[in-house]
Amino acid sequence: MGRNRVLGGGADLRLADDRAAGHKQRMKRDFPHQPLQFREYPLEEMRRRARAFADDLNHRRTVRDFSDRPVPRDLIETAIETARHAPNGANHQPWHFVAVSDPTLKRKIRAAAEAEEKAFYGGRASEEWLEALKPLGTDWEKPFLEIAPWLIVVFAEQWGHWPDGRRRKNYYVPESTGIASGFLLACLHHAGLATLTHTPNPMSFLGENLGRPKNEKPIMIVVAGYPAADAVVPIHAVQKKPARDVVTFL
Ligand code: IYR
Numbered sequence: 140m141g142r143n144r145v146l147g148g149g150a151d152l153r154l155a156d157d158r159a160a161g162h163k164q165r166m167k168r169d170f171p172h173q174p175l176q177f178r179e180y181p182l183e184e185m186r187r188r189a190r191a192f193a194d195d196l197n198h199r200r201t202v203r204d205f206s207d208r209p210v211p212r213d214l215i216e217t218a219i220e221t222a223r224h225a226p227n228g229a230n231h232q233p234w235h236f237v238a239v240s241d242p243t244l245k246r247k248i249r250a251a252a253e254a255e256e257k258a259f260y261g262g263r264a265s266e267e268w269l270e271a272l273k274p275l276g277t278d279w280e281k282p283f284l285e286i287a288p289w290l291i292v293v294f295a296e297q298w299g300h301w302p303d304g305r306r307r308k309n310y311y312v313p314e315s316t317g318i319a320s321g322f323l324l325a326c327l328h329h330a331g332l333a334t335l336t337h338t339p340n341p342m343s344f345l346g347e348n349l350g351r352p353k354n355e356k357p358i359m360i361v362v363a364g365y366p367a368a369d370a371v372v373p374i375h376a377v378q379k380k381p382a383r384d385v386v387t388f389l
Pocket residue numbers: 256259272275277278279337338339340
């Protein structure tokens with residue numbers, strides 16, 4: 140029936156349009172809007188900007204050999220500022236970022252992560268999973284958790300709270316925190332830092348060690364700092380599938 144109305148066009152369609160416009164107007168009165176701030180670039184500049192951004196991010200590598208050279212806190216703050224502007228479900232911003240530089244805390248996190256990883260590499264992971272990790276050369280030892288100047292732990296807020304204390308549902312939490320983590324990594328890399336996404340398995344110890352509430356679930360540690368002078372990356376990780384295998388234009 141809806142289809143017929145649309146195909147029929149004419150008065151019915153105009154009435155529906157008017158109703159929708161009225162609804163939109165009321166929404167905008169009840170929930171104020173502001174003009175979009177949008178900067179348009181000439182097409183050639185768009186191409187140049189896209190290419191420059193792609194060239195920069197295409198050179199991001201997951202680094203596991205870090206230097207202990209300090210990184211000023213304001214760089215980390217700017218990266219987190221980028222992350223917290225990520226698109227997310229209903230603008231609930233279902234995340235919390237804990238930036239750790241304290242050596243004692245980092246040591247604690249390393250010890251707890253290595254305990255889990257020992258069990259993971261020692262038999263908890265399936266043979267297939269361990270086989271998939273072989274080309275990366277990873278093992279249970281995680282010295283970078285102590286050496287790198289910053290560990291940014293990304294927490295997903297599973298549910299929030301209304302002002303009266305009742306639980307408020309969050310939406311698209313994995314997607315939102317995933318996008319925010321991507322923004323975080325992109326900004327850290329763009330600033331000139333080496334990064335690593337580390338996912339100890341399981342990682343509930345992070346909430347306990349960092350004093351986070353029960354409604355927050357750690358999703359990853361983003362390690363950031365300068366690379367060690369002799370840092371290497373596995374060639375396996377540099378080889379990307381050709382675009383034709385992962386892209387379709389229709
Ligand atoms: N958490 C382990 C295992 C690991 C899993 C995946 I999937 C990786 O891409 C890399 C490592 C570790 O961090 O060693």
